[in-house]
Amino acid sequence: MGGATMDKEPILEVKELKTSFRTERGKVTAVDGVSFDVFKGEILGVVGESGCGKSATAQSILRLYDEKQAIHEGEICFEGKELLSLRPSEMDKVRGNDISMIFQDPLSSLNPVFTIGNQIAEAILTHKNVSKRETYARVLELLRLTGIPAPEKRIHEYPHELSGGMRQRVMIAMALACESKVMIADEPTTALDVTIQAQIMSMIVELNQKLDMGVILITHDLGVVAEVCTRVVVMYLGQIVEEADVKSLFTRPLHPYTQGLMKSIAQLDCDRSQPLHVIKGTVPSLHQIPEGCRFAPRCPFADDLCRSKMPPLEQYGTGQKTRCWHAATISEEGEAIRA
Amino acid sequence: MTISSENIDLHAVKSALKKEQNKILFRQIMTNGSLVVGFVIIAFLMLVALFGPLLIAHDPNTMDVLNRFAAPSADHWFGTDNLGRDVLARVIYGARISMGIGVAVAIIASMAGLIVGIYSSYYKWLDHLLMRISDGIMAFPGLLLALALMAALGGRASNVVIAVSIVATPYIARVVRSEALALKEQTFVEATRALGASDTRIIWRHIAPNTLSSLIVQATFIFAEAIIVEAALSFLGAGIPPPAPSWGNILSDGKTYIYKAWWMTFFPGMTITLAIIGLNLFGDGLRDLLDPHSSKATK
Amino acid sequence: MKTYLFKRLLAAIPVLFIVSTIVFFILQLTPGDPALVILGQEATVDEVEDLRQQLKLDRPIYEQYFNWLFNALQGDLGESYFMNESVIEAILSHLGPTISLGILAEIIAITLALPLGILAARRKGSVTDQSVMAFSLLGMSIPNFLLSLFLILVFSVSWRLLPVAGYAPLSDGLWEHIKFLILPAFALGTAHAALIARMTRSAMLEVLNANYIKTARAKGVKEKWVIYKHALRNAFLPILTVIGQSFLGLMGGTAIVETIFAIPGIGQLIVNGVMRRDYAIVQGAVLYVTFAFVFINLAVDMLYGIVNPQVRLDSKK
Numbered sequence: 041m042g043g044a045t046m047d048k049e050p051i052l053e054v055k056e057l058k059t060s061f062r063t064e065r066g067k068v069t070a071v072d073g074v075s076f077d078v079f080k081g082e083i084l085g086v087v088g089e090s091g092c093g094k095s096a097t098a099q100s101i102l103r104l105y106d107e108k109q110a111i112h113e114g115e116i117c118f119e120g121k122e123l124l125s126l127r128p129s130e131m132d133k134v135r136g137n138d139i140s141m142i143f144q145d146p147l148s149s150l151n152p153v154f155t156i157g158n159q160i161a162e163a164i165l166t167h168k169n170v171s172k173r174e175t176y177a178r179v180l181e182l183l184r185l186t187g188i189p190a191p192e193k194r195i196h197e198y199p200h201e202l203s204g205g206m207r208q209r210v211m212i213a214m215a216l217a218c219e220s221k222v223m224i225a226d227e228p229t230t231a232l233d234v235t236i237q238a239q240i241m242s243m244i245v246e247l248n249q250k251l252d253m254g255v256i257l258i259t260h261d262l263g264v265v266a267e268v269c270t271r272v273v274v275m276y277l278g279q280i281v282e283e284a285d286v287k288s289l290f291t292r293p294l295h296p297y298t299q300g301l302m303k304s305i306a307q308l309d310c311d312r313s314q315p316l317h318v319i320k321g322t323v324p325s326l327h328q329i330p331e332g333c334r335f336a337p338r339c340p341f342a343d344d345l346c347r348s349k350m351p352p353l354e355q356y357g358t359g360q361k362t363r364c365w366h367a368a369t370i371s372e373e374g375e376a377i378r379a
Numbered sequence: 380m381t382i383s384s385e386n387i388d389l390h391a392v393k394s395a396l397k398k399e400q401n402k403i404l405f406r407q408i409m410t411n412g413s414l415v416v417g418f419v420i421i422a423f424l425m426l427v428a429l430f431g432p433l434l435i436a437h438d439p440n441t442m443d444v445l446n447r448f449a450a451p452s453a454d455h456w457f458g459t460d461n462l463g464r465d466v467l468a469r470v471i472y473g474a475r476i477s478m479g480i481g482v483a484v485a486i487i488a489s490m491a492g493l494i495v496g497i498y499s500s501y502y503k504w505l506d507h508l509l510m511r512i513s514d515g516i517m518a519f520p521g522l523l524l525a526l527a528l529m530a531a532l533g534g535r536a537s538n539v540v541i542a543v544s545i546v547a548t549p550y551i552a553r554v555v556r557s558e559a560l561a562l563k564e565q566t567f568v569e570a571t572r573a574l575g576a577s578d579t580r581i582i583w584r585h586i587a588p589n590t591l592s593s594l595i596v597q598a599t600f601i602f603a604e605a606i607i608v609e610a611a612l613s614f615l616g617a618g619i620p621p622p623a624p625s626w627g628n629i630l631s632d633g634k635t636y637i638y639k640a641w642w643m644t645f646f647p648g649m650t651i652t653l654a655i656i657g658l659n660l661f662g663d664g665l666r667d668l669l670d671p672h673s674s675k676a677t678k
Numbered sequence: 679m680k681t682y683l684f685k686r687l688l689a690a691i692p693v694l695f696i697v698s699t700i701v702f703f704i705l706q707l708t709p710g711d712p713a714l715v716i717l718g719q720e721a722t723v724d725e726v727e728d729l730r731q732q733l734k735l736d737r738p739i740y741e742q743y744f745n746w747l748f749n750a751l752q753g754d755l756g757e758s759y760f761m762n763e764s765v766i767e768a769i770l771s772h773l774g775p776t777i778s779l780g781i782l783a784e785i786i787a788i789t790l791a792l793p794l795g796i797l798a799a800r801r802k803g804s805v806t807d808q809s810v811m812a813f814s815l816l817g818m819s820i821p822n823f824l825l826s827l828f829l830i831l832v833f834s835v836s837w838r839l840l841p842v843a844g845y846a847p848l849s850d851g852l853w854e855h856i857k858f859l860i861l862p863a864f865a866l867g868t869a870h871a872a873l874i875a876r877m878t879r880s881a882m883l884e885v886l887n888a889n890y891i892k893t894a895r896a897k898g899v900k901e902k903w904v905i906y907k908h909a910l911r912n913a914f915l916p917i918l919t920v921i922g923q924s925f926l927g928l929m930g931g932t933a934i935v936e937t938i939f940a941i942p943g944i945g946q947l948i949v950n951g952v953m954r955r956d957y958a959i960v961q962g963a964v965l966y967v968t969f970a971f972v973f974i975n976l977a978v979d980m981l982y983g984i985v986n987p988q989v990r991l992d993s994k995k
Binding site: 638 | 828952
């Protein structure tokens with residue numbers, strides 16, 4: 041499990057973030073009132089199925105969307121700055137510098153016509169006024185830090201000449217270039233082979249500990265979350281439905297959706313004669329969001345209250361929050377899953 | 380409940396499906412601005428070409444020597460030319476000639492190109508031969524080749540059609556060939572062959588129809604090019620002989636008097652440009668409709 | 679790299695062969711006797727026969743063809759029937775104007791098209807974008823000879839800024855040389871500018887959707903650099919294709935514009951040659967033009983490798 045010493049003060053505070061897009065079929069709200077904090081040196085997991093808004097949240101923090109198409113509401117506070125109200129030139133200074141990001145597919149995320157050395161150097165030179173020689177040295181250092189062998193040779197190579205795992209290391213090297221306080225990792229291992237996944241994840245953990253760098257890890261893989269995260273946030277259809285530290289999440293999941301997710305993980309030693317657990321129904325489209333609690337149509341515990349009124353995100357015990365009218369009663373019936 | 384062929388009304392299902400497909404197609408067409416505007420322009424010009432002569436007062440060849448170089452007026456909307464002929468009448472009759480040639484070339488080049496392209500894609504040895512010849516024809520500027528052909532054949536409308544069709548065919552053949560090559564690799568062709576279909580049947584029943592969408596788009600652009608080439612040939616004096624009022628001839632007459640009588644150049648020029656704009660829009664719209672993924676700028 | 683070059687040049691030979699064959703036979707079909715045209719209507723039958731024999735026009739077609747081919751392979755393209763010079767001299771002396779015109783037209787086209795295409799892509803859907811697209815449609819649709827007439831009317835006749843027609847070689851001074859080429863270059867370049875602008879716009883739009891652009895922005899790279907450094911480099915390949923094709927087109931399509939502006943280039947040479955049945959000139963000039971096409975195609979392919987390292991022509995690692 042990751043995480044160095046945590047301060048009481050969060051370094052990044054997301055407050056009621058809402059991101060909507062103008063589409064042909066009307067306005068779609070992909071991120072609907074999301075709030076969470078990131079503390080120094082922790083690894084925060086953001087979990088959910090495809091389309092739940094986790095990537096959209098990440099990209100909204102760095103304001104990567106074209107703001108003619110995307111509308112942001114709410115606040116994002118970082119080191120005393122309110123990110124959503126910064127001018128584009130000021131926001132440029134935050135990106136890659138204070139907050140960095142790595143993406144899912146390293147092949148398409150690296151520019152094919154520039155060498156990796158060039159691209160890492162750009163990460164440095166965009167924010168710091170350094171001499172060529174110093175930049176070169178720093179690039180080598182970053183390549184070594186991310187475990188890339190023979191960095192002097194690699195520096196002149198193009199992305200298509202490297203393997204998948206190597207490319208992701210390069211992405212991470214770029215993200216570390218300016219010693220950012222927070223790194224957002226958007227499904228960093230989904231596009232990689234399983235063995236490489238493990239390597240990359242352990243490197244991220246190592247960097248988190250060595251550099252005391254906060255990590256927002258976006259993933260749909262609960263196994264990785266259990267291994268690596270300090271705290272977790274679970275998202276469904278644009279909202280946070282549960283927030284907890286990793287141990288509590290796995291031993292005592294409060295929200296029916298989280299419970300469903302836990303049950304769906306096939307265990308090595310589970311009873312083979314039983315069918316795999318499935319959460320019934322499918323995720324509704326963002327154009328047809330149900331009234332009341334968004335999970336109600338698929339929830340085994342839903343009643344009329346659930347179907348008519350949206351439950352707020354409320355605290356339950358220390359550090360655990362959930363968005364459910366019946367959390368208190370469900371948790372007593374809830375099952376414990378081995379972490 | 381078991382589903383059997385008795386409790387499904389196949390016809391009802393089929394026609395409902397067809398109706399739905401047609402509705403979607405209709406919506407796609409109506410929202411395609413290029414297609415609609417292009418079509419309106421072309422339709423308008425074609426109507427003018429077909430019925431215009433019935434509606435106008437003047438004759439394209441009547442010379443009114445006392446009324447030469449008359450500026451546009453109520454009697455002569457487009458003015459008169461150096462021999463006193465009504466420019467509007469000449470432009471309208473010219474539409475028949477120029478657009479007629481354009482259509483003819485588009486059709487002939489399409490048919491020839493389809494045959495060449497399909498058979499090239501199917502038989503390797505034929506491919507080498509025909510594609511080399513096509514490369515040869517395309518390696519040379521179209522206008523000059525057409526010019527040489529016109530010199531050889533003589534200045535007549537039918538020869539213009541032949542010459543320009545020869546120049547245009549390779550472009551269509553290329554497009555058809557590349558579509559056909561891609562189609563050949565698809566499994567439905569293998570399946571049909573496994574069922575024992577002859578080559579000819581596969582070619583004409585299965586591959587050719589699927590190349591038609593690209594072909595029609597290309598043919599539209601060929602139509603436009605043909606109008607331009609005919610105009611250029613006539614302008615150089617190597618096309619349709621005067622006094623036939625092809626648009627190129629009218630422009631050729633006008634160029635000498637451009638300062639004195641701008642209307643001799645302006646109106647026919649505007650008409651040609653309008654025709655080309657219409658065809659380009661229509662071709663673009665058609666391409667969007669039939670194959671939204673093709674690269675946009677190549678013609 | 680060398681073997682690739684060699685192979686490409688080798689592949690060009692059949693094309694040259696076919697083109698020259700086609701043109702040769704077309705010319706042979708052309709009615710009209712060059713000897714008669716040279717000597718004029720009053721010549722006697724004997725004089726015409728003599729000249730025909732001199733020009734070897736009385737030999738069977740295939741013999742004429744092989745004679746020509748044989749000589750051509752040795753670098754001798756024969757003598758012009760009308761002008762007092764060898765075909766090669768004629769071609770060389772007419773080369774300069776066409777090349778100058780082509781280069782100027784291409785420069786105008788690229789200078790107009792690239793910025794407009796990029797602008798349209800950045801402001802997709804806006805009024806700016808639609809205007810650029812509308813102008814490019816207009817530019818593509820006006821036939822170049824028409825545009826020539828229009829330009830002459832406005833700039834030469836009405837405003838008297840530029841000469842109506844004519845030509846001055848570079849040796850007369852840069853401005854002298856250019857001022858005769860500006861209008862024809864615009865007439866030629868406009869249509870190409872339209873095509874290049876469209877391709878630039880669509881290539882940029884596609885590239886701007888790519889993931890590596892998102893990465894560049896996430897690194898904090900200023901938008902200006904994102905567009906010009908990251909996006910344009912990647913979009914450039916298809917844009918280069920269109921520029922290459924347009925340059926090819928310029929080499930050929932100059933014929934009518936050269937005629938209107940009285941520029942003594944290859945285009946005009948060929949047009950006159952065809953009209954006057956000067957077979958030798960037409961044969962030779964056709965060969966030159968075709969060869970130029972092949973050569974320019976090759977040069978463009980070489981450029982691809984420089985612009986996009988993934989397309990390098992030598993073997994990959």
